[in-house]
Amino acid sequence: MKEKLEIHELMDRAIAVLKKEGYADYSVRHYRTCYNHLLKFIDGKNITYYSDELAIDFMKQKYGATIVGFYIDSFYKQSPRNSRSSIRAFRLLSDYCKDGEVVKKKKMAHRSFECPDEFIKAYEAFKLDRQSRHYAPSGEARLFYTLHHFLIFMKDERLASSAEISSIHILKYLTYYQHYGADYVSKLILMLRCYLPFLYKENYTEQDLSKCLPSLRNNKYPFIPSVWDRSDVKKVLEAIDRQNAQGKRDYAIILLVARLGLRVSDVRALKLSNLNWDRRQISITMQKTKQLLELPLLEDVGWAIIDYLKNGRPQQTQSDFVFIRHIAPFEAFNQFNNLHQMLSRYMDFAKIEKTDQKRGLHSLRSTLALALLDSGTPLPTISEALGHNSIQSTRFYLKIDMNGLRNCVIDPEEVCHE
Numbered sequence: 001m002k003e004k005l006e007i008h009e010l011m012d013r014a015i016a017v018l019k020k021e022g023y024a025d026y027s028v029r030h031y032r033t034c035y036n037h038l039l040k041f042i043d044g045k046n047i048t049y050y051s052d053e054l055a056i057d058f059m060k061q062k063y064g065a066t067i068v069g070f071y072i073d074s075f076y077k078q079s080p081r082n083s084r085s086s087i088r089a090f091r092l093l094s095d096y097c098k099d100g101e102v103v104k105k106k107k108m109a110h111r112s113f114e115c116p117d118e119f120i121k122a123y124e125a126f127k128l129d130r131q132s133r134h135y136a137p138s139g140e141a142r143l144f145y146t147l148h149h150f151l152i153f154m155k156d157e158r159l160a161s162s163a164e165i166s167s168i169h170i171l172k173y174l175t176y177y178q179h180y181g182a183d184y185v186s187k188l189i190l191m192l193r194c195y196l197p198f199l200y201k202e203n204y205t206e207q208d209l210s211k212c213l214p215s216l217r218n219n220k221y222p223f224i225p226s227v228w229d230r231s232d233v234k235k236v237l238e239a240i241d242r243q244n245a246q247g248k249r250d251y252a253i254i255l256l257v258a259r260l261g262l263r264v265s266d267v268r269a270l271k272l273s274n275l276n277w278d279r280r281q282i283s284i285t286m287q288k289t290k291q292l293l294e295l296p297l298l299e300d301v302g303w304a305i306i307d308y309l310k311n312g313r314p315q316q317t318q319s320d321f322v323f324i325r326h327i328a329p330f331e332a333f334n335q336f337n338n339l340h341q342m343l344s345r346y347m348d349f350a351k352i353e354k355t356d357q358k359r360g361l362h363s364l365r366s367t368l369a370l371a372l373l374d375s376g377t378p379l380p381t382i383s384e385a386l387g388h389n390s391i392q393s394t395r396f397y398l399k400i401d402m403n404g405l406r407n408c409v410i411d412p413e414e415v416c417h418e
Contacts, residue, residue, distance in 0.1 A: 004049065005049075005097075006048050006049060007038075007039070007042070007047070007048065007049055007050045008039070010049075010050050010093065010096065011032075011039075011050075011093065013096065014031075014035075014092060014093050014096045015031060015032055015035075017096065018092075018328075021316065021328050021329075022314060022328050022330065023327070023328040024327050024328070027327070027328070030085065030089070031089045031092070034086050034089035035089065035093070037058075037062070037086075038054070038055065038058050038090075041058045041061070041062075042054070050093060050094075050097050052090075052094055055090040055093070055094070059083060059086065059087070062083070062086075063086075113144070113148045115148075115151060116151060116152070116154075116155040118154075118155060118159060118161050118162075119151050119154065119155070119161070121204075122162045122199055122204045123147075123151065125198075125202060126147075126195060126198050127144075129198060130143065130144075134290045136265060136287050136288045137287070137335050138265070138335065138336055139288075141336075142187075143191055143194065146187070146191040147191060147195055150173060150191070150192070150195070153173050153176070154169060154173075157169055157172070161204075162199055162204040162205060163204060163205055165199070165205060165209060166209070167209060167212040170196075170209055170212055170213065171212075174188065174189070174214070189213050189214070192210060192213055193210050193213060196208065196209040196210040196213075197210050227363065227366060227367045228359070228363060228364060228367045232350070232352050233258060233364070233367070235350035235352060236254065236343070236346045236347060236350050236352065237251065237254065237255075239346045239349035239350035240254070240346055240349075242307070244312075245311070245312035245313075245314070245326060246312070246326045247312075248304075248307050248308040248311060248312030249313070249323055249326065250342055250346070251304055251308075252301070252304040252305045252307070252308045252323070253267055253323060253339065253342070253361075254346075254361070254364070255300065255301045255304050256270075256301060256305075257361050257362075257365055258364045258365075258367070259298055259300065259301050259368070260282070260295050260298065260301060260368075261365045261368045262295075262365070263287070263288060263362070263365065264338050264339055264360075264361050264362065265286075265335075266284055266286055266287055266288075266293070267323065267339070267361075268287075268321075268323065268332065268333045268335065268337065268339075269284070269287050269321070270282075270284060270321065270323065271284075271320050271322060272320050273320065274322075275305070275322070276297070277297070277302075280296060280297040280302065281294055281295065281296060281297055282294070282295045282296075282297050305322065308322075308323075309322070314326060314330045316328075316330055317330035317331070319331055319332055321333075338361070339361055340360050340361070343359070343360065343361055344359075347359065
């Protein structure tokens, strides 16, 4: 910044900007506490102005960290975990000192995967193939996370190319995970069933190595949809403080899932432009299937969204997403946030007993599907409403004895009515 401020005034101005930007009070207090510790550190040292070097010296003394630089790669990697919130505070002060404004939090940089040269040609071809299939971001991330470990393992085996991968190498790789749970190993095998046939199809290997994979049937977590008791859903909805801005947001989110059966990924991705108030309709391209889904904007859901947009959504945001974080920076939820923590918090407020049964937001979607089945709604209609690619996906809900559901499922017309 053009004006060089003394350290006390620099800190005061940075704190003032945080307040103006709508940072939570506890965050502002934390930043101020960090700055006060720095002022105590320089007391009696005849230091007038702030510098990165000063912050580094302070962090070394307070946390014992050997630091050679201030920003992400060097500063974060070489710092104790309990120092990282202080690092953010001083980074913000550094940004303000240089630019005269508060820069949004910088997330830790994750080291990008560097494919071993021996396998890079096949790896890049596989990436292009997966991209053409339009995987959901979370599904693609899980697939490539596992694939990266597989390729590093193959490099450690000193293979010169994908063509040298054999059934022995596959067995050695799976043996490495012999003490892991069956569910985890089954996912590894599922990944290999994607990658190995691709190598064979594109002539990177002479045989389809997926045929040597073991058949691992994991019955630990059979797919049987979890359903809620009607009274428990009402308890959760009633436990939400709708006078509170965050409560208005959470109430609307839970209604969208319980009343319309939206996936969490689609709730996160919902934009203001997806709401057609004239037609009373939600139109969204689903994150999982990339298909267009159109649903009626039911009256109770619509009023809950309106209440949030008018009276709960932070005014400071420029985001075009409907639902955003309520702490600065006011942005959309992370794409990997399944909002389970939010729902779990209201379950605690409602004093709902935790059981082995899965109780995430997806189980509310399952409950709506089963309620519709129980009321005689045809499978094709339910499949279309839930955005399933195939009616076969909807048939999973038939695994539950429908007669046994009559006392526990939600009537879709009663989800949020008293």
